[in-house]
Amino acid sequence: MADVITYREAVAEGIAREMRRDSTVVCLGEDIGAAEGVFKTTVGLFAEFGPQRVWDTPISEQAIVGAAMGAAMTGMRPVAEIMFSDFLACCWDYLANEIPKARYMTGGQVTVPLVIRTANGGGLGFGAQHSQAVENWALTVPGLKIAAPSTPADVIGLMASAIRSDDPVVFFEHKALLASSGQRPPDGHLVELGKAAVAREGTDITVVALASTVSVALKAAEQLQGDGISVEVIDLRCLVPLDMRTVLSSVERTSHLLVVEENPYQGGWGGTVVSVVADEGFEMLDAPIKRVAGACVPLPFADALEAEVIPTVDKVTEAVRRLSAY
Amino acid sequence: MTPEELLDAYEEMALIRRTEKAAHDLFMSGFVKGTTHLAAGHEAIAVGASAALRPDDYVFATYRGHHHAMARGATPEECLAELMSKATGLCQAKGGSMHLTKASTGMLGSYAIVGAHLPMAAGAAWSAKLRGSGQVAVAFFGDGATNIGAFHEALNLAAVWQLPALFVCENNLYMEYTPIADVTAVPNPAADRAGGYNIPGEVIDGNDVTVVHEAVSRAAERARKGDGPTLIEAQTYRHFGHSRSDPAKYRPAEEVERWLKHDPLDVARARLEAAGVPPETISERDRRAAQVVEAAVTAAKNAPEPDRELAFTDVWADGSATWRT
Ligand SMILES: Cc1ncc(C[n+]2csc(CCOP(=O)(O)OP(=O)(O)O)c2C)c(N)n1
Numbered sequence: 001m002a003d004v005i006t007y008r009e010a011v012a013e014g015i016a017r018e019m020r021r022d023s024t025v026v027c028l029g030e031d032i033g034a035a036e037g038v039f040k041t042t043v044g045l046f047a048e049f050g051p052q053r054v055w056d057t058p059i060s061e062q063a064i065v066g067a068a069m070g071a072a073m074t075g076m077r078p079v080a081e082i083m084f085s086d087f088l089a090c091c092w093d094y095l096a097n098e099i100p101k102a103r104y105m106t107g108g109q110v111t112v113p114l115v116i117r118t119a120n121g122g123g124l125g126f127g128a129q130h131s132q133a134v135e136n137w138a139l140t141v142p143g144l145k146i147a148a149p150s151t152p153a154d155v156i157g158l159m160a161s162a163i164r165s166d167d168p169v170v171f172f173e174h175k176a177l178l179a180s181s182g183q184r185p186p187d188g189h190l191v192e193l194g195k196a197a198v199a200r201e202g203t204d205i206t207v208v209a210l211a212s213t214v215s216v217a218l219k220a221a222e223q224l225q226g227d228g229i230s231v232e233v234i235d236l237r238c239l240v241p242l243d244m245r246t247v248l249s250s251v252e253r254t255s256h257l258l259v260v261e262e263n264p265y266q267g268g269w270g271g272t273v274v275s276v277v278a279d280e281g282f283e284m285l286d287a288p289i290k291r292v293a294g295a296c297v298p299l300p301f302a303d304a305l306e307a308e309v310i311p312t313v314d315k316v317t318e319a320v321r322r323l324s325a326y
Numbered sequence: 327m328t329p330e331e332l333l334d335a336y337e338e339m340a341l342i343r344r345t346e347k348a349a350h351d352l353f354m355s356g357f358v359k360g361t362t363h364l365a366a367g368h369e370a371i372a373v374g375a376s377a378a379l380r381p382d383d384y385v386f387a388t389y390r391g392h393h394h395a396m397a398r399g400a401t402p403e404e405c406l407a408e409l410m411s412k413a414t415g416l417c418q419a420k421g422g423s424m425h426l427t428k429a430s431t432g433m434l435g436s437y438a439i440v441g442a443h444l445p446m447a448a449g450a451a452w453s454a455k456l457r458g459s460g461q462v463a464v465a466f467f468g469d470g471a472t473n474i475g476a477f478h479e480a481l482n483l484a485a486v487w488q489l490p491a492l493f494v495c496e497n498n499l500y501m502e503y504t505p506i507a508d509v510t511a512v513p514n515p516a517a518d519r520a521g522g523y524n525i526p527g528e529v530i531d532g533n534d535v536t537v538v539h540e541a542v543s544r545a546a547e548r549a550r551k552g553d554g555p556t557l558i559e560a561q562t563y564r565h566f567g568h569s570r571s572d573p574a575k576y577r578p579a580e581e582v583e584r585w586l587k588h589d590p591l592d593v594a595r596a597r598l599e600a601a602g603v604p605p606e607t608i609s610e611r612d613r614r615a616a617q618v619v620e621a622a623v624t625a626a627k628n629a630p631e632p633d634r635e636l637a638f639t640d641v642w643a644d645g646s647a648t649w650r651t
């Protein structure tokens with residue numbers, strides 16, 4: 001029997017592996033210690049590493065991320081948890097003005113090797129202030145690396161790279177994926193930041209996805225196969241560095257591009273992906289580029305309303321059919 | 327409070343208690359999706375405060391806010407329908423449990439970002455001051471909120487601008503699962519900070535509706551006179567876990583037992599009996615509350631689902647969600 005691990009367990013496992021090999025890795029956040037995390041993504045860390053390495057904080061997002069920055073500037077590798085990604089807004093100064101700029105504006109004198117982990121995305125009916133997919137917020141700021149894994153193995157592999165990175169990394173853990181499971185990767189498993197994965201090979205159309213939308217795209221691809229449409233699904237895994245090489249080489253073969261993103265169409269990360277393809281790959285295309293994205297509204301509470309505004313398998317299959325009939 | 331007022335307060339608390347119990351059961355049986363943060367145990371704070379306020383005063387609450395919505399006039403049916411994603415919900419099923427709002431009665435919302443609404447209450451108080459309306463604005467918040475910057479910024483602003491604002495902390499000893507004492511430098515997380523902003527701060531029994539009523543009356547009077555804000559720390563305890571199905575295993579059994587013995591409904595009942603109100607009269611109010619909530623559950627269950635098009639309304643003041651031409 002294969003060794004299986006959930007996405008949720010993979011978060012704690014990924015952190016633990018790094019804490020074992022590097023004593024400068026320390027964790028801080030709300031309810032992450034004895035309570036083992038509101039999403040149970042820090043289970044076992046407090047027991048194994050104790051209160052000197054796993055710190056419970058007050059509800060003080062600015063202090064959490066600001067202190068992580070100070071510790072990172074002085075020899076530690078902090079892993080800070082912001083419970084829901086929506087709350088990044090409470091410490092946005094550190095993400096927008098401080099952390100990404102410290103190295104640059106000091107002429108390279110200061111390095112900020114930290115990870116800000118956060119539970120991201122919708123689908124659980126938590127309403128407008130606890131359901132947003134906000135990778136695009138971070139994408140607006142040069143100087144932040146951005147990881148958003150879709151599988152447990154990638155959680156572990158990207159966590160290792162994020163913690164070892166000398167650059168700040170915002171690490172999005174998707175709430176709707178926490179219960180999903182997959183292969184437990186071997187010790188030492190590393191996934192380089194900025195390397196997309198081809199989650200499914202296909203020849204007719206390239207679908208670019210991230211985190212929760214990878215499984216949406218894969219399900220759509222499965223259905224479309226029955227109609228004789230061969231879909232290639234690319235899991236970006238990171239938004240910065242953005243692996244445009246993998247996207248462009250896929251589009252070169254398929255000549256069709258659809259991007260599936262959970263954040264709103266307005267300002268969504270897909271806009272950046274398609275603008276590069278429009279700039280550098282226009283001649284490869286046989287059809288317009290399309291994006292299936294969240295609607296430009298706050299997330300409504302009711303499930304039926306939420307499904308109206310976030311990408312679904314049906315919306316993706318419909319968009320692919322229209323593109324391939326173009 | 328007169329015995330009549332106290333009896334009404336008792337009934338309102340009974341109504342909230344039963345609504346919260348119904349919300350819990352509906353969540354556990356799958357009728358309520360997402361999450362709930364129940365205020366069972368906190369009733370006296372909402373009801374005592376509301377009874378001390380004018381109908382046109384403003385109230386701002388947190389995601390644990392069902393009691394405040396109801397104390398300011400939302401019906402159990404409107405609240406439960408919202409939790410159950412029904413079209414008849416307080417916010418048309420677009421807000422959910424964490425965002426109950428009844429703007430028509432000055433209940434200006436429930437906010438799920440800890441601390442966010444304290445500066446808003448300061449702003450509403452500022453507006454009342456600018457308009458000379460004599461209104462006050464009240465922010466209710468948890469003990470955990472006292473460690474976020476917005477709490478401190480709001481207190482200072484309200485103090486230096488002498489705003490008619492009341493800051494009422496519902497100290498239930500815990501944030502989500504972590505005791506507030508583990509992460510706070512002072513023993514009374516709210517009241518002990520008042521000195522830093524040169525405003526009065528007091529610790530009160532938040533499970534005694536008459537005590538809450540009195541403290542809020544005093545603070546509101548002070549605010550209306552132009553003497554500025556007050557910080558009230560009302561000690562209380564939640565009867566359910568933090569949210570959803572949390573069994574709250576992190577709370578010591580003897581602590582839970584001690585607090586359950588100091589139930590705000592029991593405290594009010596004892597006061598009523600001491601004032602000579604016959605037990606039968608009190609029980610009659612219990613029965614009435616039970617009937618209202620039972621009918622509310624049925625009505626909410628039978629209410630229609632929201633129209634899908636509602637997802638695309640009310641982003642903008644013209645009612646639309648259009649973002650481009
Ligand atoms: C800025 C922010 N940080 C964290 C959270 C997650 N969170 C929701 S409730 C809560 C605990 C709040 O505790 P307290 O203020 O004591 O209120 P209570 O839930 O006890 O009523 C936390 C940490 C949040 N909603 N907003």
Ligand SMILES: [Mg+2]
Pocket residue numbers: 468469470496497498499500501
């Ligand atoms: Mg609390």
